[in-house]
Amino acid sequence: MGQDILSVGLEGMKGHIVRVEANVRSDKDQFVIVGLPDASIKESKERVLSCLHALDVDLDMKKVTVHLSPADKRKTGTGYDAAMLVAVLKEVMKEPIPIDSSTCILASLSLDGRLESFHGLIPAIQQAVLLGFKRVLLPPVDVRVLGQSLTAELIPLADVQQLLDCLRGQMTFEMDVPKVLVKEEEAVDLAYLPDFSTVRGHKEAKRALEIAAAGGHHVLMTGPPGCGKSMLADTFHTILPDLRNEEMLEVYSIYHLAKERRGFSSRPPYRSPHHSASAISLIGGGTYPKPGEISLAHRGVLFLDELGEFSRKTLDMLRQPMESGEVTISRVRQSVTYPATFTLLAATNPCPCGYFGSNERYCSCSPQQVRTYQLKASGPLLDRLDFVLSLTSVGLKQEEHSERSEVIRKRTEQAYQLQWSRYKGGWLNGTVPGSLLIEECGLTKEHTEQLESICFHEKWSNRTQVKLIRIARTIADLAGSATITDAAIEEAVHWKRLASLHHETNRSTTI
Ligand SMILES: Nc1ncnc2c1ncn2[C@@H]1O[C@H](COP(=O)(O)OP(=O)(O)O)[C@@H](O)[C@H]1O
Ligand SMILES: [Mg+2]
Structure with missing residues (x-):
């Protein structure tokens, strides 16, 4: 048992910590997500599998179970994709992925492993900071406006490889100019x-x-x-x-x-x-x-x-x-x-x-x-x-x-x-x-x-x-x-x- 991967769920504007854990065993080809996921999270399965394929991870005859806890809270949205992927990788990779409990991951995935923004990202960031996370790993969005006075470090990452490098503390890459998430302050004169x-x-x-x-x-x-x-x-x-x-x-x-x-x-x-x-x-x-x-x-x-x-x-x-x-x-x-x-x-x-x-x-x-x-x-x-x-x-x-x-x-x-x-x-x-x-x-x-x-x-x-x-x-x-x-x-x-x-x-x- 290692450290769980953490993400943030929203109920209205109130955020709560969501723990993402995965279990992989040899059985039959199967991938299930449990913990009251809605339809958009059930679709995460395809995105996560496709990213694993792109990373050359072999899941033949493996049963993968992903659990989002607390199990009794409904989860909605696509923001858990990247956390689920890391949870599965942690199980199948030989090299351990170090995760600390002050880091959370908020990102959706594309099929080829890029991290993507999702509806609800900004409130999730805001709540993650309130919940006391020190590092928030994000899709490539412009955080300059958001990050000015926040107590947490907001780290925009382009793809899954950068995400893994970041977790391992090997951040050698330079981010390209990030996509604009929020416009610079609209000058209300x-x-x-x-x-x-x-x-x-x-x-x-x-x-x-x-x-x-x-x-x-x-x-x-x-x-x-x-x-x-x-x-x-x-x-x-x-x-x-x-x-x-x-x-x-x-x-x-x-x-x-x-x-x-x-x-x-x-x-x-x-x-x-x-x-x-x-x-x-x-x-x-x-x-x-x-x-x-x-x-x-x-x-x-x-x-x-x-x-x-x-x-x-x-x-x-x-x-x-x-x-x-x-x-x-x-x-x-x-x-x-x-x-x-x-x-x-x-x-x-x-x-x-x-x-x-x-x-x-x-x-x-x-x-x-x-x-x-x-x-x-x-x-x-x-x-x-x-x-x-x-x-x-x-x-x-x-x-x-x-x-x-x-x-x-x-x-x-x-x-x-x-x-x-x-x-x-x-x-x-x-x-x-x-x-x-x-x-x-x-x-x-x-x-x-x-x-x-x-x-x-x-x-x-x-x-x-x-x-x-x-x-x-x-x-x-x-x-x-x-x-x-x-x-x-x-x-x-x-x-x-x-x-x-x-x-x-x-x-x-x-x-
Ligand atoms: N105290 C005031 N000083 C300057 N203009 C006023 C004043 N009271 C009314 N006006 C003018 O009358 C218009 C209508 O006023 P308004 O605030 O809509 O009235 P009310 O909402 O009380 O019916 C305003 O757009 C403004 O041009
Ligand atoms: Mg009036």
């Missing part, structure tokens, strides 16, 4: 994107959006048509900081699995699905579950315009991912988990005609209509929203000073830095587990008492209390303060009052 400063007025809303961007908090905007809700949402992502390298790879991997186009960009994703979108396209799903819009918005923004037009069932399904930062899709065949940590921006009119509470026009809706509409619009997500902003139309007059996205981004970047160094795991204040937040946020005893008494008077729940701490922490981070300040608490309470004012109107309507 921020200069051409709409800028936050082009939105006139809405000073309060802009401040709220800056806090939301800095801490990953969820926002609802209501206001009459044409007041600038969609415009604020469209420019919101320009004030988000760049993604870090490992996040870039993670986001790219999700797009790769969903077969959606995305350059290897450091800008956070921005998704704005139409309200007619089905629950599956929003949440993810299908026979072989694919990531939905909420996962494509991972580490970025999900904008739901005309929130009231989305079906209630769909909005209900958003609640759990908003809390946990990931979504699990269960099907009869398999259950998969995709990451879904996004900042939700939602916009809605206040009533069917759009002018309830406006000073421009009279609202033509009945009180009952207004209530039903508001309830439908924000009801399902009400308790998950941190900010509810009531916007009114502003004049065309350009105010003297309107900050550019670039300037705001500097502040949100600084806030991100503080949060990363505080929580380690890449969490933001909006999503960090409550216990870690309380432990690390630097809230003094006086502040805790002050918050408790405010919540008691306002009849706010414990959840609201934690939300207050989250928002106050972000405000302090934006100001670069290590502790939560009085001003931060005061401002957080102000935002919560605005949100609960909206909640109250909604609640009174249910009677």
Whole structure:
């Protein structure tokens, strides 16, 4: 018994180690693969046999059994080809092939022994690094973009011979210019994107959006048509900081699995699905579950315009991912988990005609209509929203000073830095587990008492209390303060009052 050959399997975006072992004995001509392989893996048999033939390995009257363990997990895709080939070679070759447990092999095969790329390679690389592999052996793909900050060495290899040489530590060959796997960063030039400063007025809303961007908090905007809700949402992502390298790879991997186009960009994703979108396209799903819009918005923004037009069932399904930062899709065949940590921006009119509470026009809706509409619009997500902003139309007059996205981004970047160094795991204040937040946020005893008494008077729940701490922490981070300040608490309470004012109107309507 020697060391097993290791590869990586994926369940959604979660990777697990797959051990590949082979057994060869003299019996009859036969080649079987066991360990719940799907049709594409069963076809690996032909590719592996053909490569063995090309390598002049004689398997006459030999029974070869290849086992992929854990045996009870379904395996899919062609990425185990090369690992299976090495496992068989290890059994039949006289010379031992040294394998160490920090190396994994991810490659498909051609019939003549070249290593080939396969669908799911990028997420598999990303997960291999997360699983702690130190060396990842790959088909000839361009790893320069991927490999920059990864803790593992990514080694692209042209064919089986190079693979064996590499395992034996005889890497004397020079790689040709590798094929391009991912395009060099598609330059998303921020200069051409709409800028936050082009939105006139809405000073309060802009401040709220800056806090939301800095801490990953969820926002609802209501206001009459044409007041600038969609415009604020469209420019919101320009004030988000760049993604870090490992996040870039993670986001790219999700797009790769969903077969959606995305350059290897450091800008956070921005998704704005139409309200007619089905629950599956929003949440993810299908026979072989694919990531939905909420996962494509991972580490970025999900904008739901005309929130009231989305079906209630769909909005209900958003609640759990908003809390946990990931979504699990269960099907009869398999259950998969995709990451879904996004900042939700939602916009809605206040009533069917759009002018309830406006000073421009009279609202033509009945009180009952207004209530039903508001309830439908924000009801399902009400308790998950941190900010509810009531916007009114502003004049065309350009105010003297309107900050550019670039300037705001500097502040949100600084806030991100503080949060990363505080929580380690890449969490933001909006999503960090409550216990870690309380432990690390630097809230003094006086502040805790002050918050408790405010919540008691306002009849706010414990959840609201934690939300207050989250928002106050972000405000302090934006100001670069290590502790939560009085001003931060005061401002957080102000935002919560605005949100609960909206909640109250909604609640009174249910009677
Ligand atoms: N505050 C604003 N500053 C600049 N332009 C605005 C503002 N509000 C609205 N507009 C203009 O009106 C158009 C419609 O606004 P939009 O954001 O789509 O409104 P809403 O989504 O609230 O119905 C925008 O494309 C923009 O040209
Ligand atoms: Mg709009």
